[in-house]
Amino acid sequence: MSTESPVGSSDGRGVPDITPFPVNGEPRAPFAPSFTQPESLQTFLAELLADQQRLQTPAARAAAIHEVQPAAFRGERFRDLIPLTAPGPGEQYAFEVDLDACSGCKACVAGCHSLNGLDENETWRDVGLVLGGAPDHPFQQTVTTACHHCADPACLNGCPVLAYEKDPVTGIVRHLDDQCIGCSYCVLKCPYDVPKYNERLGIVRKCDMCHGRLAEGEAPACVQACPTQAIAIVKVATFSSETTAPNPQLAALSSTDSSYTRPTTRYVSKRELPARLRPADADTLRPQHAHLALIFLLTGTQLGLGLMIAALLPGVPAWIAGLGWAFFFAGLVASIAHLGQPFRAWRVFLNLRKSWLSREAIVLGHAFAPLSLYVAVRFGLLDHLPPPPSLVRAHLPEIVQLTGWAGAVFGLLGVFCSGMIYADTRRVFWRPAQSLGRMLGTVLVAALTFTAPVLAAAVLAAKLALELVTLRGSSHPARLQRGPLLMLLSGRLLAGGFALAFLIMHEPVLAFVWLVLGELAERTLFFRAVDSPKMPGVPAV
Known part of the structure; x- marks a missing residue:
């Protein structure tokens, strides 16, 4: 079986387009097992496993590109996904998420976990799901999220020991591990469930936008891990405290008043979001920690x-x-x-x-x-x-x-x-x-x-x-x-x-x-x- 490689084109960001692989020169047809008799179960399972290996998920396609052309995944190839100059006055760094490109594969979660050396059950980035639309036009969207590096962060304002700082140049909200007393009040203050308590260390930790990598011109872990380039770092204007709704897209996805902390993450899409979106876990009843x-x-x-x-x-x-x-x-x-x-x-x-x-x-x-x-x-x-x-x-x-x-x-x-x-x-x-x-x-x-x-x-x-x-x-x-x-x-x-x-x-x-x-x-x-x-x-x- 011969497979053509799709590594010849580019999407303008310096990373080759990731397009579905043809099979034998033709698009892959839907799987139809030749399973007509009970004794052919073994044959059916073999065909099913073979079909699964031919599935071209975004992660699988990116892995295939990496095998054919490793240079496509070197650090410099991701520099179109990050700003190469420091923010100017009235600006800061922020995440930008292309909702149309996000497939929900959680490669960003795995990349963040691996490159930041997190504990086994510790995550700084999550992927969720929102639902909406009308019965005849249903809507479903996966949403990847981490710290929003808010312009007025509630975690920083509430911390009793000043264990948070907002970088005056980049706007990145960093947690100071050696200052934290592990009271977890920032966990209660954040309306986006960003800070996570680490029981082994007795402190809270969170996403810092891989500020060390950004300082060296390298993309953050989640940006580099995403096979569809759905995450980027951009410069955004910081909003004044008088601004009532600086981030309507994020407010629609999270059902949280964005004027409280003024989050900076930008969610973009060529599609118009339905008027009423609902998190997929809205009906899940989870009693909180007793403290x-x-x-x-x-x-x-x-x-x-x-x-x-x-x-x-x-x-x-x-x-x-x-x-x-x-x-x-x-x-x-x-x-x-x-x-x-x-x-x-x-x-x-x-x-x-x-x-x-x-x-x-x-x-x-x-x-x-x-x-x-x-x-x-x-x-x-x-x-x-x-x-x-x-x-x-x-x-x-x-x-x-x-x-x-x-x-x-x-x-x-x-x-x-x-x-x-x-x-x-x-x-x-x-x-x-x-x-x-x-x-x-x-x-x-x-x-x-x-x-x-x-x-x-x-x-x-x-x-x-x-x-x-x-x-x-x-x-x-x-x-x-x-x-x-x-x-x-x-x-x-x-x-x-x-x-x-x-x-x-x-x-x-x-x-x-x-x-x-x-x-x-x-x-x-x-x-x-x-x-x-x-x-x-x-x-x-």
């Missing part, structure tokens, strides 16, 4: 703060203050377990100007010191110290009380910061009314449990109603809670119901036990049922 350490942090600090606020009121026994301090302290300690690199946690204050996570850490730390001092005085742990000056001693009760209230104020500010950490991700389930309502509600119920049980029951009932609102409609969080997370939701409502009953019966100790269990379940739902914006994927099998 157990954060569950204990949020529940512990908020229940503990509520109890210590109650202890500041006249006539409340000291043991309630001690119990509250224990919960608050346990929550702070639990937060360390959330970090992949806990010994770098001292850096958490570095992005106080932009990151709510930095603000939460600083404010809760400022709350802990005065609250600890207040509890120590209540339990007489400082009685063995030398007596203070007479002027201080005369007003010591008032000073201790003011110290306790100062700690409570810092604690409430810390709870506000905790709520804003999640509201700032712009996820619908974590909108401010839900995040702040749930967390401040936990503090208020705990504060009233031992001082005004009936009022605490009313607040808890309102909090449960706020949570049940999220069950309405067909949103992703609603379907998750009514489906895979139904047992967890039932447990939360059962615990909340018992807490309500014991509060009404003026049994605060039993009510608090059920309150703790219910709040732990509620905070687990808070993380597991959240909507997870991302680029299109593929349906779960």
Whole structure:
């Protein structure tokens, strides 16, 4: 069998055209097995395997070209796919994806994985699928995606330790591995699911557009691996913050408001995209990671703060203050377990100007010191110290009380910061009314449990109603809670119901036990049922 080589022509980018190979001088005909009798099964399988070997996928055609003409795949042949000069003022590098050329072969994923030395289950580039069109004109498109190197990157703005930097010349958003503490907040902030947590290293990593290769005039791994030249690096104009929709094509493919981070990736096509596109995995229900350490942090600090606020009121026994301090302290300690690199946690204050996570850490730390001092005085742990000056001693009760209230104020500010950490991700389930309502509600119920049980029951009932609102409609969080997370939701409502009953019966100790269990379940739902914006994927099998 003779096969003609298609390496003689070029597409204008310096890479030979990749056209289907003829078979025996004629186009390959559809496979029709000569399988007429049961005993000819072996013959049928042999013909089937032979036909599979003749399939001319883009990757197979590129491999054949490489075998015939290796020079076609040298680095300099891909320089038409990258800019050879640095971006000028008001410009930056960006990916450009030709949707008409993308075949969904995932060679870009394999090339990125190999040349960047990623771990076995680590990927910086993904390929998904969008569907749309009318029943008589259906539309299907594969979409390759990596970091969009946004003009206003949410990962950079949210990182508490400044582990991201945006190159002032190229605009490439790079992750600084040696600065990362592994808190994964950038994973929550990014609306495109770009940063990936590496459990072996305890840090987050992501695409850096192979900036080292670009600096040497070499194409990035994905660009060089694509057999159809569907990916290129181009210069784009950076958009001002006043621009509302700088990237309508990407917004249509991802269903994400592109004005949030102003992504720069360009998706081009000669075809007009349908008005309503839908990711192929839109109906796939995937409960999110539980973040157990954060569950204990949020529940512990908020229940503990509520109890210590109650202890500041006249006539409340000291043991309630001690119990509250224990919960608050346990929550702070639990937060360390959330970090992949806990010994770098001292850096958490570095992005106080932009990151709510930095603000939460600083404010809760400022709350802990005065609250600890207040509890120590209540339990007489400082009685063995030398007596203070007479002027201080005369007003010591008032000073201790003011110290306790100062700690409570810092604690409430810390709870506000905790709520804003999640509201700032712009996820619908974590909108401010839900995040702040749930967390401040936990503090208020705990504060009233031992001082005004009936009022605490009313607040808890309102909090449960706020949570049940999220069950309405067909949103992703609603379907998750009514489906895979139904047992967890039932447990939360059962615990909340018992807490309500014991509060009404003026049994605060039993009510608090059920309150703790219910709040732990509620905070687990808070993380597991959240909507997870991302680029299109593929349906779960």
